[in-house]
Amino acid sequence: MPHVVTQSCCSDASCVYACPVNCIHPTPDEPDFLTAEMLHIDPAACVDCGACVSACPVDAIVPEAKLAPSQRVFLEINADFYRTQWDRPVLAPVVPAPTVRGGRAPLRVAVVGSGPSAMYAADELLTQPGVRVDVFDRLPVPYGLVRAGVAPDHQKTKQVTELYDKIAAQPGFEYYLNVEIGRDLSHDELLASHHAVVYAVGASSDRKLGVEGESLAGSASATDFVAWYNGHPDHAGDTYDFSHRRAVVVGNGNVALDVARILTMDPELLAGTDIASHALEALRASKIEEVVIVGRRGIAQSAFTVPEFAGLLETPGIDVAVRDGDDVLDPATERAVADGTLSHAVEHKLALLASLRARSGGTGRKITLRYLSSPTRIVGDDRVTGVELVRNAFAAGEGDGVRIEPTGEVEVLDAGLVLTSIGYRGVPLAGVPFDDAAAVIPNREGRVLDGPAGAGLAGAYVTGWVKRGPTGFIGTNKSCAQETVNALVDDYNDGLLADPRTGAAEFDALVRRRQPAVVDRAGWLAVDRAERARGADRDRVREKITDTAELVSIAAAAQRAPAARSGGRSLMRGRLRLVRD
Known part of the structure; x- marks a missing residue:
């Protein structure tokens, strides 16, 4: 009896690598992966092992026997994908993790944005011990369009934030929320304290x-309306x-x-x-x-x-x-x-x-x-x-x-x-090249270019919608981030990235001088607990706090002093390796 991919599929391909018989397609290396509306399980090849169920971060995979009446349409949708047969390897090829070579200062990267593309980039970077990742967002809360864009009745899709919570809990990770790059800090100031900056700011405007x-x-954009009902500050x-x-x-x-x-x-x-x-x-x-x-x-x-x-x-x-x-x-x-x-x-x-x-x-x-x-x-x-x-x-x-x-x-x-x-539509950032016609940061495989046909901008990288345009789904950002992080690590190993001129403690002090209301990871966890507690009191998943001053006040009571941080291991890759082993 086969398993079936249903509506809430996020296309992050965790299930692809967990499957022991390669019955889930398209895989990230196949040409239709970026355009597919969802992933599909081959009913003839599925061995009903359930490995994909454990790997899926949004509970989108269901055994046929447990499909609700409204989900049975996905039986045919999954099966129809395999009407045309093609040769495929026994197992889908896993994209190798980037390997940071030693002998230099530990890799430090600033990631601007905290949505899916940012979190997948952080996870890819933290595959290596000693790597440090600082994630910035102008809002006092993280997770971008997952928090402020996914419809509230799609709670399964929002479960992907549980994975992001685990990524943020890894050693070497820190938040700098309520900090706007271009206002509180410049691109050059980020580069002075990091080997590289990865821009993962999405496409925040609308056509x-x-x-x-x-x-x-009475006339408005759906983008603003969605933000309104999702509690965007x-x-x-x-x-x-x-x-x-x-x-x-x-x-x-x-x-x-x-x-x-x-x-x-x-x-x-x-x-x-x-x-x-x-x-x-x-x-x-x-x-x-x-x-x-x-x-x-x-x-x-x-x-x-x-x-x-x-x-x-x-x-x-x-x-x-x-x-x-x-x-x-x-x-x-x-x-x-x-x-x-x-x-x-x-x-x-x-x-x-x-x-x-x-x-x-x-x-x-x-x-x-x-x-x-x-x-x-x-x-x-x-x-x-x-x-x-x-x-x-x-x-x-x-x-x-x-x-x-x-x-x-x-x-x-x-x-x-x-x-x-x-x-x-993507929007420009101060100090970063922007292709206004395509509404993206010009890049080649994630390396920021000084103009659409220009040379690379040293230390600057991009991932997500502002890299490729508003295409794909939540999980599509994972393979996008892999490409960018591989390029970044290659450049670091080749000595193309200058070592930071200032240390982590000095940088942290600079941020807090510029923006005393910064929210770090401890602050965000306090906000998260408060929202969940208020929600529980009202029989809700969470009661979103929408006032920035209140969010900052809750976070401030829980802020911790800067502490030494060590490298971590990618949760996604770690889990997939355990499944493979």
């Missing part, structure tokens, strides 16, 4: 529509008007599904999660009855992933429908259907969308998927009253491609809230 009315009250004071019966979300990726689901699901289903208290109370009073998700292209080009859409369809109390007449295929997809070359992901996506016709409606709030529509104006005087949409049509593109062009047919859709979800 704009660029249409009239985008700045009206920068957005705790934001307000949203839920008094109109309809909201519109522009864009149809996973984030769009998240915000539409949060706006329409029964708030009591969120009451036990870590959703911010202010958001929970606002949603309880909401008058929204329908959320319309607007997509510029056709149904086959839906940007959401199959796992996320399957999860949405199983959310109680939400009716999901495609607007009449919008379920048409573009010519290229029709040809792929006819000749049998349609990708499995698109095939499953279309099957799930087609299943909506058979679902009974009228049971709850509604999410309507609308295709071939583009916003041309957000309507209103002092605040949003609607959004103007132009109807699109398929047109012949280059070769066998298909493009979209407006027809001139315009409609105004009444709404009191418009949220745009058309993609994340």
Whole structure:
């Protein structure tokens, strides 16, 4: 009886290396790993050993016999991946850990950012004894988009922070939270006390529509809305008007599904999660009855992933429908259907969308998927009253491609809230090169370049979304970090990184002079305990503290004096080696 990968898959590939028969794909060395929506277990090859279950940090792998009715769709999704057979080795090749050669000052690295890419980079560095890693974040709490971006009803996905907690507990690791690089410290000051700096700051901004009315009250980015309901300190004071019966979300990726689901699901289903208290109370009073998700292209080009859409369809109390007449295929997809070359992901996506016709409606709030529509104006005087949409049509593109062009047919859709979800975008950092067109730090295999085609910037490295753009999933950052850290260690071993000019104690004192409200690891642990305790009192996972002053006050009572730190061993690699042995 096979095991099955389900919705909360984070794609960090721990399960791949734990599997003794190599039945989980794609592996990090396979070309489709970076684009795959999730990993898949081959039902014919699985020996039901359960090693993958122990390795998975988000409890995404379930024995077939224990699948909930809502998860049984993943049986077919996993099996379909293996319709086309290919030769593969007995075991997936493990990426070798970087080896720091002795004879020099112990390697010291500053990591800017504390989200998944930062934590995986720290773990890779700590494979070696004597290495020290200082992790910086401008917020007083760590974990980036896992804490402030993952939807509160996806608690299994948020379990990956338990792994990050263990990484942070390794000898040689320290936090410097509530410290902003470019304001409190400069890039040059980090390099003066470290051999290298790794930038792992993600893509914290969002793309704009660029249409009239985008700045009206009631128009906001989904990025900010997600941060609001997740208790991000920068957005705790934001307000949203839920008094109109309809909201519109522009864009149809996973984030769009998240915000539409949060706006329409029964708030009591969120009451036990870590959703911010202010958001929970606002949603309880909401008058929204329908959320319309607007997509510029056709149904086959839906940007959401199959796992996320399957999860949405199983959310109680939400009716999901495609607007009449919008379920048409573009010519290229029709040809792929006819000749049998349609990708499995698109095939499953279309099957799930087609299943909506058979679902009974009228049971709850509604999410309507609308295709071939583009916003041309957000309507209103002092605040949003609607959004103007132009109807699109398929047109012949280059070769066998298909493009979209407006027809001139315009409609105004009444709404009191418009949220745009058309993609994340990286932002520049002071003292670090930035490619504004690609919205990334220019790099080659993680080495920062002095311009898109320039030479390497000594001691500067990058990982995560600000390295490759906003692609992949939480665990994709692991293989991304491995590439960057291998480049960094190679440069250190080759003598290309200058030794620090100041010691750890002197640097720590500098940080605390510049930012007396710094939060170290002991401070964060105190905040974590306080949030969990407050949550337990209210039958919640945690009660997030959103006021920066209060976070700093709680942390200050637990701050410890700087102490000598020694090197550690990578938890992920250590665990995988134990499994291999």
